[in-house]
Amino acid sequence: YTLYAAPVFFPVTTRSSFRSRRQQVAQAAGSTAVLVAAGLPLSRNYPANHHPFRASSHFLYLATARENNFLLLDGGKTTLFAEAPDRDDALWHGPRPELSQVAESEGVDEVCDVGQLAQRLEPLRDRLGVLPPQDGATRELLARVAGRPIAPNSPAGELDARDAAARKAMFEARLIHDDAAQDQLRAAAVVSSQAHLEGMRATRAAERESEIEAAISHVLRRHGMQYAYGPIATVCGEVLHSRASDNTVRPGDLFLCDMGGETPEGWASDITRTWPISGRFSKTQRAIYEVVLSANQRAIAKVRPGVSYRAVHEEAKRALVEGLVELGIFRGSVDGLLERGAASLFFPHGVGHLLGLDVHDMEDFGDFAGYSEGRLRSKAFGDRYLRLDRDLAPGMAVTIEPGFYQVPGILHDPALTGPLGDDLNLDVLAHYDDVRGIRIEDDVLCTSGEPEVMTHGCPKTVAELEAALHS
Amino acid sequence: YTLYAAPVFFPVTTRSSFRSRRQQVAQAAGSTAVLVAAGLPLSRNYPANHHPFRASSHFLYLATARENNFLLLDGGKTTLFAEAPDRDDALWHGPRPELSQVAESEGVDEVCDVGQLAQRLEPLRDRLGVLPPQDGATRELLARVAGRPIAPNSPAGELDARDAAARKAMFEARLIHDDAAQDQLRAAAVVSSQAHLEGMRATRAAERESEIEAAISHVLRRHGMQYAYGPIATVCGEVLHSRASDNTVRPGDLFLCDMGGETPEGWASDITRTWPISGRFSKTQRAIYEVVLSANQRAIAKVRPGVSYRAVHEEAKRALVEGLVELGIFRGSVDGLLERGAASLFFPHGVGHLLGLDVHDMEDFGDFAGYSEGRLRSKAFGDRYLRLDRDLAPGMAVTIEPGFYQVPGILHDPALTGPLGDDLNLDVLAHYDDVRGIRIEDDVLCTSGEPEVMTHGCPKTVAELEAALHS
Numbered sequence: 001y002t003l004y005a006a007p008v009f010f011p012v013t014t015r016s017s018f019r020s021r022r023q024q025v026a027q028a029a030g031s032t033a034v035l036v037a038a039g040l041p042l043s044r045n046y047p048a049n050h051h052p053f054r055a056s057s058h059f060l061y062l063a064t065a066r067e068n069n070f071l072l073l074d075g076g077k078t079t080l081f082a083e084a085p086d087r088d089d090a091l092w093h094g095p096r097p098e099l100s101q102v103a104e105s106e107g108v109d110e111v112c113d114v115g116q117l118a119q120r121l122e123p124l125r126d127r128l129g130v131l132p133p134q135d136g137a138t139r140e141l142l143a144r145v146a147g148r149p150i151a152p153n154s155p156a157g158e159l160d161a162r163d164a165a166a167r168k169a170m171f172e173a174r175l176i177h178d179d180a181a182q183d184q185l186r187a188a189a190v191v192s193s194q195a196h197l198e199g200m201r202a203t204r205a206a207e208r209e210s211e212i213e214a215a216i217s218h219v220l221r222r223h224g225m226q227y228a229y230g231p232i233a234t235v236c237g238e239v240l241h242s243r244a245s246d247n248t249v250r251p252g253d254l255f256l257c258d259m260g261g262e263t264p265e266g267w268a269s270d271i272t273r274t275w276p277i278s279g280r281f282s283k284t285q286r287a288i289y290e291v292v293l294s295a296n297q298r299a300i301a302k303v304r305p306g307v308s309y310r311a312v313h314e315e316a317k318r319a320l321v322e323g324l325v326e327l328g329i330f331r332g333s334v335d336g337l338l339e340r341g342a343a344s345l346f347f348p349h350g351v352g353h354l355l356g357l358d359v360h361d362m363e364d365f366g367d368f369a370g371y372s373e374g375r376l377r378s379k380a381f382g383d384r385y386l387r388l389d390r391d392l393a394p395g396m397a398v399t400i401e402p403g404f405y406q407v408p409g410i411l412h413d414p415a416l417t418g419p420l421g422d423d424l425n426l427d428v429l430a431h432y433d434d435v436r437g438i439r440i441e442d443d444v445l446c447t448s449g450e451p452e453v454m455t456h457g458c459p460k461t462v463a464e465l466e467a468a469l470h471s
Numbered sequence: 472y473t474l475y476a477a478p479v480f481f482p483v484t485t486r487s488s489f490r491s492r493r494q495q496v497a498q499a500a501g502s503t504a505v506l507v508a509a510g511l512p513l514s515r516n517y518p519a520n521h522h523p524f525r526a527s528s529h530f531l532y533l534a535t536a537r538e539n540n541f542l543l544l545d546g547g548k549t550t551l552f553a554e555a556p557d558r559d560d561a562l563w564h565g566p567r568p569e570l571s572q573v574a575e576s577e578g579v580d581e582v583c584d585v586g587q588l589a590q591r592l593e594p595l596r597d598r599l600g601v602l603p604p605q606d607g608a609t610r611e612l613l614a615r616v617a618g619r620p621i622a623p624n625s626p627a628g629e630l631d632a633r634d635a636a637a638r639k640a641m642f643e644a645r646l647i648h649d650d651a652a653q654d655q656l657r658a659a660a661v662v663s664s665q666a667h668l669e670g671m672r673a674t675r676a677a678e679r680e681s682e683i684e685a686a687i688s689h690v691l692r693r694h695g696m697q698y699a700y701g702p703i704a705t706v707c708g709e710v711l712h713s714r715a716s717d718n719t720v721r722p723g724d725l726f727l728c729d730m731g732g733e734t735p736e737g738w739a740s741d742i743t744r745t746w747p748i749s750g751r752f753s754k755t756q757r758a759i760y761e762v763v764l765s766a767n768q769r770a771i772a773k774v775r776p777g778v779s780y781r782a783v784h785e786e787a788k789r790a791l792v793e794g795l796v797e798l799g800i801f802r803g804s805v806d807g808l809l810e811r812g813a814a815s816l817f818f819p820h821g822v823g824h825l826l827g828l829d830v831h832d833m834e835d836f837g838d839f840a841g842y843s844e845g846r847l848r849s850k851a852f853g854d855r856y857l858r859l860d861r862d863l864a865p866g867m868a869v870t871i872e873p874g875f876y877q878v879p880g881i882l883h884d885p886a887l888t889g890p891l892g893d894d895l896n897l898d899v900l901a902h903y904d905d906v907r908g909i910r911i912e913d914d915v916l917c918t919s920g921e922p923e924v925m926t927h928g929c930p931k932t933v934a935e936l937e938a939a940l941h942s
Binding site: 042044046067091093136208211218219221222240351363407409 | 520830
């Protein structure tokens with residue numbers, strides 16, 4: 001592995017790509033006019049101190065986003081509502097383009113001052129579908145201009161029919177990534193892979209978790225990227241969504257790092273790697289790691305058109321249980337073990353999710369995005385956290401992220417371990433107590449042929465990881 | 472300057488410090504029971520994808536903060552409302568302490584489940600003062616439990632009398648920093664100074680702004696710190712609140728960097744340095760830099776008990792105009808130039824603000840915090856942006872941040888330049904066109920004697936900066 005030399009220059013989505021997307025959504029929405037809000041910045045402590053502004057993914061899919069902008073797609077016509085420049089703004093925030101210049105640069109049919117939003121939408125109310133906004137102030141504004149409450153994240157049955165039509169049109173467009181979207185996802189994956197590599201390099205000298213995380217973050221910032229989600233970077237891998245922490249790291253620990261950046265246009269990567277603080281896996285860590293790696297590889301190989309994502313999840317579970325049988329942690333037939341919930345004891349989450357502008361793509365649509373019509377979440381522990389159950393198709397991007405965790409709350413719960421009885425061999429398991437949590441996650445694009453592993457540049461095998469840790 | 476070797480271990484505010492602060496606030500509030508919300512995390516795009524949680528500064532002042540916690544100070548008694556641990560939480564976010572353990576570790580009199588908030592507050596409504604929450608969802612919840620709307624950030628006259636009493640009590644406590652607060656501010660200043668130094672070191676090899684900013688951010692993350700505010704790190708120094716950008720940097724440019732981190736407990740630093748991309752100031756850049764530095768030093772020297780902060784601002788303006796007269800950019804008497812608005816042409820903002828848990832401390836209280844009773848904002852351009860007009864006292868922390876900017880919108884505005892007439896010599900000014908913006912900002916603690924410059928470790932003179940850039 002060689003150090004990257006210069007910043008990646010990110011691919012830029014062209015005006016014509018944005019225009020095609022707007023046309024596709026408008027066409028799919030039929031007579032429904034679709035309204036999309038970019039959103040407003042959120043205050044961190046006092047009102048003027050903001051979190052970095054991140055526009056709604058729906059907006060980012062259709063145009064370059066600025067705060068407080070709105071897009072209206074009505075048949076063949078796109079109208080952008082934006083704030084006109086003012087003098088104070090030039091002093092404090094730099095000059096902004098005139099609205100006429102914005103119309104030209106965005107390739108939209110019309111640009112209006114955002115102050116006209118209510119007046120312009122009034123005649124359209126009967127056929128206006130609104131996509132869910134991300135912040136409360138924008139939600140209130142949308143409710144005023146639409147003349148009705150705008151529901152967040154509702155299940156399909158309860159949603160206003162106009163909003164449902166808008167959601168369906170947007171969902172269909174975003175589910176299958178066009179060439180420009182694929183380029184963005186690859187760029188996010190490349191830089192995020194480099195970031196992981198730098199995290200590995202910083203590990204052996206590190207005393208605390210934050211030092212490793214800082215090396216990762218450094219690569220993203222160098223490229224002008226933000227985290228796509230709150231990173232997990234911890235020696236406590238068994239806490240699935242561990243928050244930012246700053247534990248001391250010790251030579252015998254495994255470090256679990258779930259981190260991805262998003263491109264300046266907002267497209268996400270989502271990578272997990274697990275590596276030893278010392279630079280070398282112990283024999284027991286390596287054994288479990290190889291089991292999880294096998295689950296990762298076998299699940300990735302299943303990512304083919306027409307295959308249901310649930311089958312990918314099941315393949316990962318089967319590989320995991322097979323591997324644990326070989327180690328003697330489980331005894332008995334793999335089918336029987338799987339039926340009794342063996343996989344979920346150590347792998348209590350789904351094998352992955354949709355990936356796109358959101359790291360859990362379109363999760364603001366709830367299970368409308370993740371689950372095909374008629375498919376429902378399982379009630380079983382573990383499986384019920386599966387976020388995706390659709391048949392795969394070329395252009396869909398998913399994560400593949402099996403794991404193995406020793407969660408005390410699970411392993412001490414007789415309701416979960418009981419069905420396994422003595423087929424869970426706790427004496428053997430006790431030998432593996434230096435493995436708290438391992439996850440191996442890649443970003444995979446479904447194509448018409450072989451799956452494309454966009455994160456292929458990130459060290460993954462034991463040999464690759466140990467080489468990276470010593471590089 | 473030597474590279475820091477190991478992470479700083481931050482000072483930790485003791486339970487007894489927190490308890491004293493709670494007593495002070497409760498006592499000052501008299502019969503008003505004071506309710507403080509920690510707040511809720513904010514969604515970045517879809518609901519489960521959060522910005523890093525940052526609790527309200529009022530809460531952080533009084534206790535260790537967790538999401539959705541509330542503190543009630545009622546006479547001598549403190550009640551903490553917190554979420555009891557649940558099983559799913561342990562799986563996804565790690566085990567949480569039992570409420571009884573929280574009571575012990577926080578040293579509060581009572582801990583209740585947050586579900587009891589409404590019921591417990593009902594009998595107190597008539598004398599319940601609520602501090603402004605930072606997010607909309609918490610504001611709605613507070614309005615429900617208080618039985619009345621909770622106003623954000625209102626001017627004194629309109630505020631509910633109970634909320635005004637709570638605000639006054641909290642303001643008085645937070646204005647004068649106790650020893651624990653001073654330790655936090657010093658720690659934030661030390662690490663933020665080191666971060667600037669690393670930014671300087673990364674400059675000569677950098678091609679883009681983001682590479683310098685990344686080196687700065689790296690130091691903060693290594694220490695487990697977050698930015699206290701969105702950093703300004705740009706070659707476009709004349710844009711006062713420049714957003715994150717990623718311009719190419721060129722050898723002739725000055726780089727303006729306004730960046731500070733906050734300690735894990737939330738206490739802020741706020742430092743600006745301006746340095747040449749090439750490693751050497753041009754003759755013209757150096758000349759203007761020395762003028763701004765003189766304004767910075769003369770203003771700092773004025774930070775003494777009993778001196779009004781407006782006088783500090785006026786001293787910075789005077790130093791700036793005197794320096795520009797020496798360079799021939801202005802002609803005539805300094806007093807006359809100041810009267811005609813000369814300083815604001817190049818220095819159109821205030822010389823600084825309160826510093827504490829918020830980088831603009833207590834700005835959620837509006838000018839109630841920044842302006843003593845009876846003092847009002849000036850109507851004059853430039854001066855009207857002065858955020859603070861109080862008499863200084865030992866224990867107050869302020870920033871001192873004069874600047875010089877060539878803002879086209881100001882220099883081309885006859886309403887602003889007209890009063891200067893030919894006493895603004897544009898021919899001379901034209902020689903300084905390689906100076907777009909310079910600001911030099913320190914964090915200063917008012918003591919009973921000499922002001923304490925908490926950011927003294929950050930390179931500041933031309934010689935120090937050039938040495939750091941080549942180190």
